[in-house]
Structure formats: C-alpha cells, structure tokens
Amino acid sequence: MASSTVTSSPSHRPPRPNLVFRQLRGQRSPAEFAAAIRRAAREIGEQVSCDARYIGRVESGEIRCPNYAYERVFLHMFPGRTLTDLGFAPRSSVRGRRARDADDTPPAHTANPTNTTSETTGAYESYETRDPNDPHDNHEESDVLRRAFMTGGGATVAAASLGPLGLAFDAAAAGRPARRAGASDAGALEETVRRIRVLDDRHGADGLYRRAAAPLRAAYALLDAGTTRQTTADRLYSGAGELAISVGWLAHDSGRFDDARSHYAEALATARMNGDAALEAHAFCNTAFLARDAGRPREAVRAAQAAQRAARPLGSPRLMSLLALREAGGWAGLADRVGCEQALARAHALFERGPSDADPEWMTFYGEAELEGLEAQCWSTLGDWRRAARHARRAAELQDPHFTRNRALYTAELADDLARGGRPDEAAAAGMRVLDLLEEVQSSRIHRMLAGTARVLLPHRRASGVSAFLDRHASVPRKA
Template sequence: MVSTRAVPNLAFRRLRGQRSAGEFAATVRRAAREIGEHVACDARYIGRVEAGEIRCPNYAYERVFLHMFPGATLEDLGFSARESVRGRGARPAPPPTTPPTLHSDTDEESDVLRRVFMTSGTATVAAASLGLGSASATGLIALPAQRRVGAAEVSAVENAVRQIRLLDDRHGADGLYRRASQPLRAAYALLDAGTSARRGTLDRLHAGAGELAISVGWLAHDSGRFDDARSHYAEALATARLAGDPALEAHAFCNASFLARDTGRPREAVRAAEAGQRAARPLGSPRLMALLALREAGGRAWLGDRTGCEQAMGRARSAFERGARDSDPEWMTFFREAELEILQAQCWSALSDWPRAARHARRATRLQDPHFTRNLALYRAQLTGDLARAGTADEAAAAGHQVLDLLDRVQSSRIRGMLASAVRVLRPRGGPEVTALLNRYEELPPAG
C-alpha cells in the first residue's frame, strides 16, 4: 500500500525565512492585492503548506506565489506539479461527454476527505468521500456513537466546500450535484455529534456545514433543481441563525435572492438582498456589499423598477471600487470586475435595454479569467442572447459558436437554457452565419 503521509515542504519554509507564519501570510495577502487577486491567507494556511498538506495550491494562490517569486516554478517553491496531484498522468482523460467526477480536479487534501467523511458521531452515517474513493466505499457504515469532533473533521468540511467550488468553476453543476449531496449529509451528521467539541471548533463546523449547504444548493440551482436549491439555502440560513454567524447569513441571503430572481419572484429577490445587506454591514467587506446590491438590482430590474435598479447598481459600483479587503469572504473569489459587468448586463437585459446589456456582457467576456471555464461559457451565452435581441445577428452567432466550443467541458443546464433562448431569437433571422450556428446547435448532444 502506498503511503499517504504528507512530506514537509522545506523549500517553502526556507522562503519564509525569519518571518512568523502570520507575518508571511500578511505578505501573501499584500502581494495578492498587487495583482488584483484576493486570497484568505492566514498563519494556518502557511502552516499547512509547510507541513506538506497542500501539495499544489489553487490557481489564485499559484498566481500570487509566482508574482512574489518571479522566475520560479511551482516545483521551485516545493509544490507538486498540478498534473501529478490530479492524477492525470496516471490515466487517460475521460471522454468529453463523461460527467466530471469529484476526484478529477482536486487540488488538496483528497486523502483527508476520504478518511474524515467516513467518520461521524452518529451511529450510522453515509460514508461521503466526494467521489474520491471507490464505489464500494459510499455505502452506510456503522460507527461508535459520541465520537469527538475535532480539527480534522472541520478541515474536511471546509475543504469539501473549496473542492466543489473549484469543480463547478471548471465543469458546471450538472455532473456534480448528486455526488455533492452525500458529504453535505455527513457534515450535518458531524454537527449533530459535535456537542463535545470546543467552541471555536464548533463555530467553524457550523460555518463549514452552512457553506457546504450553499455550495450544494448552488449546484442544484445551476442544474435547474430549484426546489432542492431553495431547501439547501434555507438550511444554510437556519444554520447561520443558530450559530449567530452574520457572514454565513449574508451568503445565504445572497444566493436566495439570486434563486428568487431566477424563479420569477423578484419581490422576494429584493427582500432577500436587502436582508443580506443588513447582515453584511458589520463585516467590513465593500465587495460583499457590492454583490448584494447587485442582487437587489436584479430583482428591481425584473420588477421593471428602472430607477431603483440604477440606484442599486450605482451603490454596487461605488462599493466595488473601494477594493478588496482581508475581510472579504473566501467564497467571493469569483467576484471580480468581469462578474460586476455580467450582473449589470443581466439587469439591463431584464429591462429590455439590449444594446447596453450587450456592451456590459462583451466587457465581461474580455475580462474573465480563462480558468473560470463555467463562467466564461455563461458570460458568452449572456452575450449571445443580448446581441441576438439587439439585432446584431452575425456577432451573436459568433458568440454562440464560442459557447458551443465550451459545452464539451461545462455541464450546466442554466447555460444550455440561455443558449437555447438565444437560438430561438436567431432562428428567424437567417444568413450564413446564423445558419452555421443553428446547424451546429442541432448536433449538440443532449445533457448527460
């Protein structure tokens, strides 16, 4: 049996020099701000890197580290090559139509996840391994009751959240939702068993379980399972209220507002966004306030309240321009200028101002980081629809081809639905460019 013991990263430890882990973490955060990144780096993260628990950093940290040490590679910094961590060199890549499994792109702690999600304080619990183990490892396992919940269990919950977000960024939600529901059940089983945990550990566990509920809710939301999404968001909100966690409460309201907008309940979208802003106000994160203001703007746009929508978008832009802060939640790494632009595009689209919507969507596609494959496909789908409705058929067809180029890697019912809507608008327009897109669209295989 191959050992899974972590190997200390001595190269990275040497780079820290005489600075404490906390001082070095502050240096990392400053370097991130220099290049427009935001990472929630703290002494604990530095310690995990140096202990070898993080064999390869995620893309945000990679960009920051390579900025801090020009000319160095990840291997020079003591990390393993991304391909070796993800196991791609050991087996051929799956065909494009195969739904992504949750082991395919994990960056860190897969062994911890496999072990910890097979333990809990309840007598019988789902052995949730995020798809990292074999199929036979995902049944029901009987364990002794009253097992103490500690740091390893909490870290596994937190890492499950990060892994789901990474895979969603790369592949979309459709192939992930049902796999991700199992560790969510295990996380709440840990909460049920955590009465003997220290207060700090229990607070982290509540926050981690709530964030996991939101992540799984988002997978349901993006794959068109709206009732499931609503249930998961409500579960996260209840967890936040129980734990007195305003950050988790703001996140739950943020997603609930988005879901309400998408399901034709704009007044509820506005109310949820306003509740999220009240929860977020003491947290000192302008970027979080900006996102919540944009959620409010989206609801007001669907109500036809152009003035209220423009006011909310103005507040959002002002807050966004105040810049990133250390207090920004970790889950907000996706909220960059490109996302600011696409959310404004969606507001103008709801107000039927198609040319202005297309201008914002076009900027979003130009600004988007190519590592966020799912969002890149979504932004281009938004652009396709806005251009089609603005009467710019040829440019819309070109954008539609770019969406199709990504659909072998991204599985999202939401994006497919946006593209289908754009195609319906384009179909009567005719012309060789539109015809070519329609022909290619007709050959698109059904969602897996």
C-alpha cells in the same frame, strides 16, 4: 491521494511557526501574498484556492507540509529550493505512517488541454490540519472522513463526464457509531467546499449536483456528533452551512429551483442557530439570486436587502457591492429602472473601494468580470439590449480563463442580447463560442439561455453564420 488505515500516536507538541515562509512573504500582506501564489499557479496550469487564511495557517505551522498542487506552485515561485528550504516538514513525517514510494513521490505534472486535474489531484491536507491537542482528533477518524469527503476512485476529472469526483459518501463512515468531531473534520469540510467551487467554476453544476449530496449528509452528521471545543463547533457549523449553499448553487445552476431553495433555507437556519452573520449574508445573497431567476423579483429585493443588513458589520465593501447587484436584479425584474440604477450605482461605488481582508473566501469569483456580467443581466431584463450587450461583451473579455463556466455564461448572455438587439450575425458568432465552451461545461442554465437565443434567431437563418449556428445547436444532445 491514497488513504491510510494505519494509526499513529498523535504528537502533543504545539505547531512550530514557519518563519522561513513568513520571511519570504516580506512586506506583502497575507492577502497580497496569496494573490501572488494564485498568479504563479496559473502560470504553470495549476488552480489553488489560496487566501489570507491559508497563508496564516502555513506561517503558524498548522500546515506542516503542503499538498502536491501547492508544492508545485511553491517550487515554481522559488526555483532551486526544496520544501524543507521553504520551512516545511518532510512529507513522510506528517502522514502518520511510513512513507511509501508510490504515495510520497509527487505525481508528474503533465499538460492537459482541458486543465481539469490540478485542484483535484492530491488536493486534501487532512494530515496537515490536525489539532494535536484534541483527544478525539485521531488519525483513524480523520482518514474515514477523508474517504467520505474526498476520495472516489481515479485521480482525474474527465471534462465531458466529470468522471470520479472524489465526493462519494463512504458507506462505512455512514455506519460507524457517532463520535466527537475534531479539527481535522472541520478542515475536511472546508476543503470539500473549496473543491466543489473549483469544479463548478470549470465544469458547471450538472455533473456535480447529485454527487455533492452525500458530503452534505456527512456534514450534518458531524454537527449531530458534537465536539468538545467551541471553536471547532463554529467551524463545523460554518462549513456545513457553506456546503449547503454550494450544493444549493449546484441545484440552482442545473435548474432544480425547489431543491436549491431548500438547501439555501437549510444554510440560513444553520447561520441563525450559530449566530453567523457572514453565513447568513451568503445564504440571503444566493436566495436573492434564486428568487430573481425563479421569477420572484420582489422576494429577490427583500432577500438582497436582508443580506445587506447581515453583512454591514462585516466590513467588506466588495461583499456589499455584490449584494447591491443582487438587489438591482430584483428591481430590474420589477421593471423599476430607477431602483435598479440606484442599486447599480451603489454596487459600482462599493466595488471601487477595492478588496479587503474582510472579503469572504467564497467571493473569489467576484471581480470586474462578474460585476459587468450581472449588470448586463439587469439591462437585459429591462429590455435595453444594446447596453446589455456592451456589458456582457466586457464581462466575457475580462473573465479569468479558468472560470470556464462563467466565460460560457457571459458569452451566452452576449449572444442573447445581440440576437434580441437585431444583430443576428454577431449573435451567431457568440453562440458558436458558447458551444465550444459547452464541451467542457455542464450547465442547464446556459443550455436554456442558448436555446432561447436559437429561437430568436430562427427567422434570421439567412444571415451570415446563423444557419451554421442553428444546425450545430440542434445537434447538441438534449438532457433527459
């Protein structure tokens, strides 16, 4: 999306509720309507990070016009209607400048076999999330932050190289004198976190990590700049903490454990400074996962338990379920089968309570597939290969296709469990599927898992399919 350098006089009118959109939702809850929108998006090859909060922002009038990805989804859901028929304002009226043909015409939605462009083309809605009553929330500042967080060259993301990610830090923004941050800055920060998560879901962390460091610096610069409103300050602290966790995860998944630990600690400190229990629970959750992967299982247990203490007042059974799984992973690392089984039982019982409006936005990845995948990892750590393979296979079968990295991860787990469980031919077939997925995914973690599987299969080269897998795996370029 092109950015503007032309300012306009901000409107002082309060947001006008979108009653048409509210009527279209009908008797469905905001979370149910958001789920329907995500399903409709998948039907046309889009991926939107729609949740109950987004629905609330639309219905309240905070989002006056959706981005192009949402526009395509809404017009697919309600054929024959225009955006104005759905209660939205014309796009030209919310951009703060005269419409230009090249910018105000939605780009053609062409089929892409790698499905990599849908959430990265015109995905930012900074001009739709302005606080008209914030004197510091002017269009020029919003535009600088849009460049700092969201733009960076081309509109597409190449599957192999991840191309221009739109996450480059703008040197001009870095050199500008500090000014008070506004609501649009908080919106830019939140959207950056969503985009990083979407790109990670599809491509893995390796091509993202270094590009994500600049937005993180910009986020903490916003905190230093301060704001005139406590609600905006809270959003900025939460957004900066969530971005630190996202960048920490990119470091974690790409094997940079020390960097990940530092980013998670930064997020935890941000949570503690702002009294943000949800952010604290998330930071401890990821710390537990990192400790398990780094061979510190006792720390994993303690961090997972700390996360559960922080999360208990939040009222999200699904979050508590995930945290119980993090604890189970730590017990498995300590070879404590009883402790692991007890934590797994809690995780399943909590999961069965179903989703709720209290579930954090970052937990969109946590469904039945992730539950099965994390349980598979526990049984694998305990050396129960047959049970691990059963859960890993189910995880791979259940995973939503757009979570490409997780499909590769679960299938790699399956290949390793089958190899160690004495089923080399099945392991080789699963390994081949992982290699196919690695054409789209860049994850050092998955590469390491597959390399371990290859070592286990070396003595079984004569088994059906093993030689072909080993040869193909050996031909995959190794990262420096």
